[in-house]
Amino acid sequence: MENSQQQGKQSPIIYLRPSKGWLSIDFKELWRYRELIFFLTWRDIKVRYKQAVLGISWAVLQPLLTTLIFTVIFGILLKTPSQDLPYPLFSMSALLPWQLFSTALQRSSVSLVGNANLLTKIYFPRLAIPLSSVFAALVDFAVSFVVLLLVMAYYQYWPGWNILWLFPIVLLALLTALAVGLWLSALNVQYRDIQHMVPFLIQVWMYASPIVYPIETIPEGVWRSLYGLNPMVGVIQGFRWALLGGTPPDITMLISIIVVVVLLISGLYYFRRMEKTFADVV
């Protein structure tokens, strides 16, 4: 086996030591394991729609049905203002990034516990697990995005060049979900309270984001700035603007970005600190 010997020469020495304190994040290693992240993502997607009669069409139905409910309750019955947009379009353009975020958050926060059998048997960068849950949510999003474009076409709305802003905005939504997901998934390994708390958290968070109502409902000034602490405010507002025009993102976007960066960096470090105990505790 001259082949394996060659590999042996190249392979680095692995050191075993007690883990102490905060560890730096090994992005190189994460990159080496990119195929694993790909396969875990792929597994999540595959498994989710296996043995469901409607399969991937659930990714179409979910936002459509929610939009319908919101339109009836908030648009028709409560007559919520909608920035002069048709209410279905108004709420659906917010629901998409929201569902991307909430699916990613929900799945990533239980991801470590759900993969306990892997954690206790095999070594790989633990970050791969919440990361792949977040990526898996992106596939649903892509499918429902096509539906949104069709709904827009129905209402005769055509996106302009601003649509390119969607890329950084969607990235921000993913990073927000990842940041919170890192914290919650690591906490959930030890405290299963988290998984009971997450649905509630998501519900509250939804009403704290401009999905069913326009951002103008919140008084400007201090309140609006406080509101901007919720990164999903910037995401949703930006998403709507990039597609449909209307109120462009303002200072709240900047606050959102800062909040996400802080959450993400702290989440990464907390995760890294805890990951060495996952196998013993989970």
Add this chain to the structure above:
Amino acid sequence: MSELAIRVENISKQYRIGLAQERPDTLRDLLMMGFRRFKHKLSRKGSGRYDDPGHIWALKDVSFEVERGQVLGIVGRNGAGKSTLLKILSRVTDPTEGYGEIHGRVGSLLEVGTGFHPELSGRENIYLNGAILGMRREEINRKFDEIVEFSEVGKFIDTPVKRFSSGMYLRLAFAVAAHLEPEILVVDEVLAVGDAEFQRKCLGKMNDVAQEGRTVLFVSHNMSAILRLTQETIVLDQGKIVLRAPTPEAVDHYLNMGLTKQGERFWTEEELGGKSDAFKPEALRVLNTDGKVVDTVNAAEGFSIEFEYQLTEAISGLRVGLYMMTTRGEYVFTTFDTDDPELYQEYSVRPAGHYISKCHIPPNLMNEGRFILGLNASVYRIRRYFQEDKALTFTVDVTGAPGTHWPEQRLGPVRPQFDWDIEHK
């Protein structure tokens, strides 16, 4: 060429155990504990954390080196720290103390089929499992046909594995793992599962791996497999290395370790519920041919089982019975101390007093495995004085038993020596 593959120095691993209230599994517990710790800190400076009664050392100061191309066996009883050691070497968990270095890619077969998803097809699981075990996609593509062939699942490859028989599932899982090409392979009890034919195949594959000059760490309870596959073996006991020696010597040491902690069972007054019965069980023991109490007996040598009890009054027609069961709950045999008509006559009435009924199990009867002893003391069709279905468990080792030159597991709970004739015509 004496290149180093593994070197560990004073590796120790501590686990938290038991003491339910010490483990904050919910937030409420955490808050409560934080409060108690705070009080504790106020009252006593410094942390005696490591010698806490709620902690145990699963491994303590383990040091050893393995050269490249060596096949090293690791033996030890349950809880001796074997799995912990393998987990540390495969980086699943970190040592609490100590240092180690590993030269090369480690592949572990800690449990075949890890990461298999029942909903996915065989094909999909090969890719998923391969990725989990650290193979590149291109590598899996290259070996795909070989894997399928080895696993013998053939035309079912596109069926979800939840529809597989357990044998097929296992074969596929092992096939993926076996085609990993790490420089260091860590194997834990893969051979404990599967039918004899499959086990033979696994052992063959492991032999190949060893022949190719790769380093293998092999943990097993199967002494024949250890003897066959390894030249040198480490004996672990209570988290420490008690011996590292050429395999035959190490296996011998392991089998003769003062295993008196088990192999014996006492009954206390509380256990009997204070019933003032005429029959009082006292002790049950498994003895080797030297008359020592042991947890592991050698089938080739034979062994005995003795039951000690007290009669507070005379009982006529008493018989003391012994049941042998496999851990899967199948009975191997039932025997009574007065099966022999002579003894039956002699002990038609047993006066009050102290008794030992001892059953001699002949050499070459039992097959390897873990067995359960059940007890019964009764007067036929009149009264049952005592019954306990799981009084004691013990292990049978088959080193030197018939046919152990083939290091495979034999089916069935018994492994007798039969007379065979071979005619050549």
